[in-house]
Amino acid sequence: MDKxxxxxxxxxxxxxxLNELTVQPNDFMVFQEAFMDFDARKRVVGAAQKGGTVVYTFEKDQKE
Structure with a gap:
């Protein structure tokens, strides 16, 4: 994958x-570039998995 x-x-x-976005360890640095430029990154929450994989979800507002 690219940025x-x-x-x-x-x-x-x-x-x-999408309900979640899974990022493998070998893609993390490319993901990080896109993540840092993403306007709503503060609402994207990652949960580390065994083996270095990270699963990201998006926190919705209570109103949404």
Whole structure:
């Protein structure tokens, strides 16, 4: 995956088209670039899994 792919995935996560986004350890640095440029990154929450995989979800507002 490249930065554009991760940017698209983050937007889908925000829009509710994806429930979660899984990032493998070998893709983390590319993901990090997209993540740092993402406008709603403070609402993206990651949970580390065994083996270095991270599963990200998006926190919705109470109103949403």
């Amino acid at each position: 554009t792919d991760f940017t698209d995935q983050l937007q889908k996560l925000k829009d509710g088209e």
